Amino acid sequence: MPTPSLTKQALDLDDFLQPSTYSSLPANFFTYLQPTPLPQPYIVAVSTPVAQQFNLDPASLLTPRYVNAFTGNIDILGANPLASVYSGHQFGSWAGQLGDGRAILLGDAIDKHQQRFEVQLKGAGPTPYSRSGDGRAVLRSSIRELLCSEAMQALGIPTSRALAITGSDQGVMRETVETSAVVTRLAPSFIRFGSFEHWYYNNRPDELKILADFVIRHHYPESLGQPNPYQALLSTVTKKTAELIACWQSVGFMHGVMNTDNMSILGLTLDYGPFGFMEKYDERHICNHTDQQGRYSYRMQPTIGHWNTHALGQALLPLIGSVEETQQALDCYSSSFTNKWEALLRKKLGLLTIQNDDKELTDQLFNIMQEDHADFTHTFRYLSYLDNHTSSKDDDFVSLFSNAQAASNWLELYRARLVSEGSQAEERQGRMQASNPKYVLRNYLAQIAIEKAQNKDFSEVQKLLTILEHPFDEQPEHHLYAGEPPTWAQHLEISCSS
Structure with a gap:
């Protein structure tokens, strides 16, 4: 692995952590x-980038002391390790008590912007909440989590972060024996919807209030000035959740397991398991082969997000005071999702104004994408290269569709829409290329990196991480990483096993 550059005024490991606020x-x-x-x-x-954000020297993370610290083998000054309890709904059914089954919170770290983050080791061994699990994470899933959390950050989508992965040859049993790994991940908070459900369904109103007050005090202080702070909390979380899922939809991202215990109270993308980025567009696509009913398919994500906020609202009902006030807080979901989704689509299409026929234009685009299963990322990226008038650049876009005439007809409508607002081609192209990524974490790219890593060649993981840190740049030297999946990879399946 190439040695990363030194961070100015880098912190020593013993200055990195302080006791967690959660404790x-x-x-x-x-x-x-x-x-x-x-x-x-x-x-x-x-x-x-994460190392530099926290004033850590990236090169020092390669040294034995750091490797042992972020594997959980030695203590770090300031750490007070703990695992939190929570509950949740899984695939729509109440699952009861869950909790950090393999994640251990070490403490808090302050970044260069003076923002506080929780620091977790995922895969650091069993906890009282592991149920029958071994508390470990495997190399395969750990690589996917690091790559995707950092890819989502670069795409501008709220997410937890990942600092590093350490590995060990110690085997763990999944479908087969795999090697262990630990991800060091960070977020302002890992509190989930299920954290509130835990106390509600156990009829512990005092603890429910303590948790809500903690979240308001540390993350939503603006709610304190509202007539009903708990209603304000629910309303803000509902809006953040709706907007997060609109962001997911805009890049074709599918979470795969939108259980309430995987939903962040801060509106972050959390707990990367069987996720996927849409390739051949199919609104019914299911990225998690464990999800036999398609509850968490691409088209269902906005609906399930709404369902999850209702589950949170149910848990907060005793604090808010009435069903009516709780429903009022939840009512913002649909408009928040729609407003964010439509704004993102306008950016993806390079539109500066709102017109009455915009929804018809975008609906027709998704219809022809659905009919011909056009590649999601390429569809929007190729649009960003088009001139305001027919040119040879049309060919790449039209080639994505087996029905070339339907694609050409839609382009006529699109160009008429551009003319109606006096669009300037060069300026529009720049905006669109800053909104439509060329590079996303396609499953086959992750799989290639994983297979090399399983043979102790970690260079592809680091290379892919570097490419995904700049998803909107052309990076001509890496253009092959923007390609559609090869034949062998078109039916890769991802499960909950990690």
Whole structure:
């Protein structure tokens, strides 16, 4: 792996952490415990932007002391490791108590903007909430989480972050024996919808209020000035959730497991499991082969987001005070999603104004994409290259569709729409290319990197991470990474197993 550049005024490891704010909650919210060591750990990948954000020297993360620290093998000054309890609805059914089954919160870190982040080790061993699990994460899923969380950050989509992956040859059993890994991940908070459900369904109103007050105080202080702070909290979280899912839809991202225990109270993309980016467009696409009923398909994500906010509203009902006030807080979901989705589509199409026939124009585009299963990312990226008048650049766009005439007919409508607002081609192209990525984390790219890493070649993970940090740039030297999946990879399936 090439040595990353040195960060100015880099922190020493012993200055990185301080006791977590979360640990100020009562003792029944979590369990203190130490990570379980892994033998002979080694570095797999490092996110240089995250290291630099927290004033860490990326090169130092390659040293044995850091590798052992971020595997859970040695203590870090300031750490007070704990695992939190929560509950949740899984695939629409109440699952009862869950919790951090393999994630251990080390403490808090302050970034260069003076923002506080929780620092977790995912895969650091069993906790009281592991149920029958071994508390480990495998190399395969850990690579996918690091790559996707950093790719989403670069796409401008709210997400948890990933600092590094460490690995070990210690085996764990999934469908087959795989090797272990630990992801160091960060977020302002890992509190979930299910954190509130836990206390509601256990009829613990005091703890429910303590948690809500904690979240308001540390993350939504503006709610304190409202007539009903808990209603304001629910309204803000509902809006953030709706807008997050609109962002997902705009890049063809599918989470795969939108259970309430995987939904962030801060509106972040959280818990990367069987996710996927849409390739051949199909609104019914299911990225998680465990999801036999398609509950979390692409087209269902906005609906399930709404369902999840209602689950949160149910949990907050005792604090808000009435069904009517709770429903009022939830009513913003549909308009928040629609407004964000339509604004994102206008940016993707390079439109500066709002006109009455915009929805018809976008609906027709998705209809022809659906009929011919056009590549999602290429459809919008190729549009960003088009001139305001017919040219040879049309060919790449039209070639995405087996019905070339339908694609050409839509282009006529699109160009008429551009003319109606006096669009300037060069300026529009620049805006569109800044809104429509050329590079996304296609499953086959991740799979190639994973297979090399399983043979101790981690160079492809680091290379792919670097490419995905600049998804809107042309990067001509890496143009092959923008390609559609090869034949062998067109039916890759991702499950919940990690």
